[in-house]
Amino acid sequence: MSITIRDVAERAGVSVTTVSRALNGTGPVSPDVRRRVEAASSELRYVPHGTARSLITRRTDVFGVVLPDLFGEFFSEVIRGMDPRAQERGYHLLLSGSHDGRREIEFAVGAMRGRVDGMIVMSPGVSGARLEGCLPPDVPVVLLNCDVSGTAFSAINVDNYGGALAMTRHLMAMGHRRVGMINGAEGNFDALERLRGFRAAVAEAGGAVQGSEAPGDFTEAGGYRAAGELARAADPPTAIFCANDSMAVGAISALRARGRRVPDDVAVAGFDDVPIGRYLSPSLSSVRVDVNRLGARAVELLCHAIAGDAPPAQELLPTELVVRRSCGGGGDDPPFPQDFR
Amino acid sequence: MSITIRDVAERAGVSVTTVSRALNGTGPVSPDVRRRVEAASSELRYVPHGTARSLITRRTDVFGVVLPDLFGEFFSEVIRGMDPRAQERGYHLLLSGSHDGRREIEFAVGAMRGRVDGMIVMSPGVSGARLEGCLPPDVPVVLLNCDVSGTAFSAINVDNYGGALAMTRHLMAMGHRRVGMINGAEGNFDALERLRGFRAAVAEAGGAVQGSEAPGDFTEAGGYRAAGELARAADPPTAIFCANDSMAVGAISALRARGRRVPDDVAVAGFDDVPIGRYLSPSLSSVRVDVNRLGARAVELLCHAIAGDAPPAQELLPTELVVRRSCGGGGDDPPFPQDFR
DNA sequence: TTGTATGCGTTATCAG
DNA sequence: CTGATAACGCATACAA
Numbered sequence: 001m002s003i004t005i006r007d008v009a010e011r012a013g014v015s016v017t018t019v020s021r022a023l024n025g026t027g028p029v030s031p032d033v034r035r036r037v038e039a040a041s042s043e044l045r046y047v048p049h050g051t052a053r054s055l056i057t058r059r060t061d062v063f064g065v066v067l068p069d070l071f072g073e074f075f076s077e078v079i080r081g082m083d084p085r086a087q088e089r090g091y092h093l094l095l096s097g098s099h100d101g102r103r104e105i106e107f108a109v110g111a112m113r114g115r116v117d118g119m120i121v122m123s124p125g126v127s128g129a130r131l132e133g134c135l136p137p138d139v140p141v142v143l144l145n146c147d148v149s150g151t152a153f154s155a156i157n158v159d160n161y162g163g164a165l166a167m168t169r170h171l172m173a174m175g176h177r178r179v180g181m182i183n184g185a186e187g188n189f190d191a192l193e194r195l196r197g198f199r200a201a202v203a204e205a206g207g208a209v210q211g212s213e214a215p216g217d218f219t220e221a222g223g224y225r226a227a228g229e230l231a232r233a234a235d236p237p238t239a240i241f242c243a244n245d246s247m248a249v250g251a252i253s254a255l256r257a258r259g260r261r262v263p264d265d266v267a268v269a270g271f272d273d274v275p276i277g278r279y280l281s282p283s284l285s286s287v288r289v290d291v292n293r294l295g296a297r298a299v300e301l302l303c304h305a306i307a308g309d310a311p312p313a314q315e316l317l318p319t320e321l322v323v324r325r326s327c328g329g330g331g332d333d334p335p336f337p338q339d340f341r
Numbered sequence: 342m343s344i345t346i347r348d349v350a351e352r353a354g355v356s357v358t359t360v361s362r363a364l365n366g367t368g369p370v371s372p373d374v375r376r377r378v379e380a381a382s383s384e385l386r387y388v389p390h391g392t393a394r395s396l397i398t399r400r401t402d403v404f405g406v407v408l409p410d411l412f413g414e415f416f417s418e419v420i421r422g423m424d425p426r427a428q429e430r431g432y433h434l435l436l437s438g439s440h441d442g443r444r445e446i447e448f449a450v451g452a453m454r455g456r457v458d459g460m461i462v463m464s465p466g467v468s469g470a471r472l473e474g475c476l477p478p479d480v481p482v483v484l485l486n487c488d489v490s491g492t493a494f495s496a497i498n499v500d501n502y503g504g505a506l507a508m509t510r511h512l513m514a515m516g517h518r519r520v521g522m523i524n525g526a527e528g529n530f531d532a533l534e535r536l537r538g539f540r541a542a543v544a545e546a547g548g549a550v551q552g553s554e555a556p557g558d559f560t561e562a563g564g565y566r567a568a569g570e571l572a573r574a575a576d577p578p579t580a581i582f583c584a585n586d587s588m589a590v591g592a593i594s595a596l597r598a599r600g601r602r603v604p605d606d607v608a609v610a611g612f613d614d615v616p617i618g619r620y621l622s623p624s625l626s627s628v629r630v631d632v633n634r635l636g637a638r639a640v641e642l643l644c645h646a647i648a649g650d651a652p653p654a655q656e657l658l659p660t661e662l663v664v665r666r667s668c669g670g671g672g673d674d675p676p677f678p679q680d681f682r
Numbered sequence: 683t684t685g686t687a688t689g690c691g692t693t694a695t696c697a698g
Numbered sequence: 699c700t701g702a703t704a705a706c707g708c709a710t711a712c713a714a
Contacts, residue, residue: 096433097425115392
């Protein structure tokens with residue numbers, strides 16, 4: 001059994017109410033009593049029991065975060081973006097990862113009821129409309145990278161469509177007339193949006209550009225396999241756009257194994273712009289996504305939802321084209337980060 | 342205001358107690374009543390209030406995880422290792438990242454009192470002995486990658502020393518007589534242990550091998566800078582061991598920029614064996630650390646500590662030497678993962 | 683099989 | 699300025 005506020009009260013010779021007031025700075029307390037309470041508290045090494053406090057204050061100071069299985073550094077970076085922002089505002093993060101499908105999400109969300117002041121939910125497999133049915137009505141929610149068409153949730157999404165559109169346009173502008181795309185995991189929302197951007201760009205060109213597609217799964221191995229598939233075609237593409245960087249790395253490896261040079265024979269581009277990309281050889285062209293900021297922004301939106309000081313907003317996180325050597329751009333290979341003199 | 346157990350009781354026309362019993366399966370309930378309760382519960386979309394329940398059951402079903410600022414994929418992978426294991430056992434993870442120094446840890450730990458059933462604490466900057474003073478006596482704790490000499494905590498540590506020793510020995514066995522090391526972040530426990538392994542291996546060789554060291558910080562940029570420093574020496578090393586893979590990538594990039602070939606002129610090895618390593622060119626030799634398993638094991642130790650079915654254990658997570666092309670080994674570059682036929 | 687009463691640790695309310 | 703008391707939502711010993 002651990003030290004409670006009553007132990008402190010007894011030791012200080014006052015009531016629990018007074019201890020609460022003295023420690024929380026709420027209400028008036030005489031200097032003498034305050035000192036006695038503080039002494040007793042620290043001698044006993046008393047720490048308030050968060051759960052009990054939450055029950056009455058109706059605040060938990062915790063945000064629930066429900067994430068699916070995530071690929072690569074995304075998981076890491078999104079949490080890294082959230083945690084400092086949350087901490088600034090006095091919140092901790094209650095994590096629940098590895099969820100797919102409505103049933104699991106529903107369960108995770110349920111388990112969080114009464115333990116969190118708000119939730120950030122990412123479920124690229126489940127649409128916002130379906131989520132609406134299983135989310136508690138009394139807790140503010142921000143959706144992350146979900147299909148939110150027709151829902152009233154606050155949400156922040158990566159501009160997957162815009163990024164893919166821009167990169168594909170760039171490849172075509174470089175003169176490529178046969179452009180391939182290696183898709184992300186099947187059914188994944190990000191993957192779908194990136195594909196949509198690719199197709200839109202190809203469609204813009206009318207019949208002038210021939211687009212081809214190969215299935216992928218966001219892994220290096222998947223990119224390796226898919227690149228081989230594309231390369232075996234009768235008229236293989238001269239540029240390959242991969243739905244993420246991991247697959248781009250696999251793709252480059254596969255092309256090299258088949259004796260094709262990057263970017264001389266085939267241009268390759270990725271999506272995400274992972275930190276290591278600029279150090280690869282050739283350095284990797286990619287669509288930069290500031291995942292960190294994505295997480296941070298989600299926390300901010302949630303804070304607004306809780307404070308009620310702003311209407312629900314559905315935002316798009318802009319992406320940025322990063323052209324390096326792997327697609328023949330005027331890149332910076334080898335790299336010289338700014339702090340190298 | 343949200344739905345409580347009383348609302349369900351009213352709607353089902355029974356007492357609160359009966360609802361509790363029916364829903365939790367504790368105690369006898371007539372089939373008829375059970376059905377009525379379940380109906381009312383789902384119609385009202387009732388979800389028990391975790392906080393309130395915790396107060397009386399004295400279980401929160403939450404593990405606290407206190408992590409420092411972490412480099413690269415470590416953060417991601419360690420959580421990825423913990424989460425599924427924790428979930429298997431019905432626990433969620435309450436995260437508190439970005440902590441350094443005793444004060445901050447102490448604060449984070451305090452904020453978790455009463456909200457968690459156990460804690461996993463990683464504080465490479467603070468020794469277990471010092472931690473002992475600020476950790477609550479009534480909550481089970483597992484230490485992760487800490488200096489635990491002389492403490493009674495359960496702990497799991499990466500075998501940094503053994504891994505660095507083995508890799509340095511390997512480099513010497515390849516015939517290198519001038520071996521350099523690029524260190525990790527200053528004061529970091531992992532970094533210190535890896536350095537200790539390096540020095541031990543060099544010492545074993547007597548005067549036959551000349552070891553040199555350069556400060557680093559676990560980042561690509563730091564590795565780039567440090568490699569330049571080592572290369573500028575009068576007798577530059579013919580092999581460079583980097584305290585992690587990120588720095589190895591930076592180092593290779595720097596050496597290439599100076600016109601030195603890897604591994605022909607200089608061998609390079611890293612530590613961690615990040616997934617992308619085998620796809621680099623040249624593929625990266627490294628000391629494999631199964632961070633995922635590290636997290637999983639920490640959760641298991643914590644479960645044992647809670648159940649009291651095993652004495653506190655201080656374990657070492659074994660590492661594995663992965664020799665690829667970057668240090669001239671008979672590596673597998675380009676890579677052909679097994680599933681490529 | 684069901685209900686009543688009590689308590690978990692804390693803060694809020696209202697008297698003193 | 700201080701203290702007794704209720705309440706938060708739930709589970710449990712005990713009574714019926």
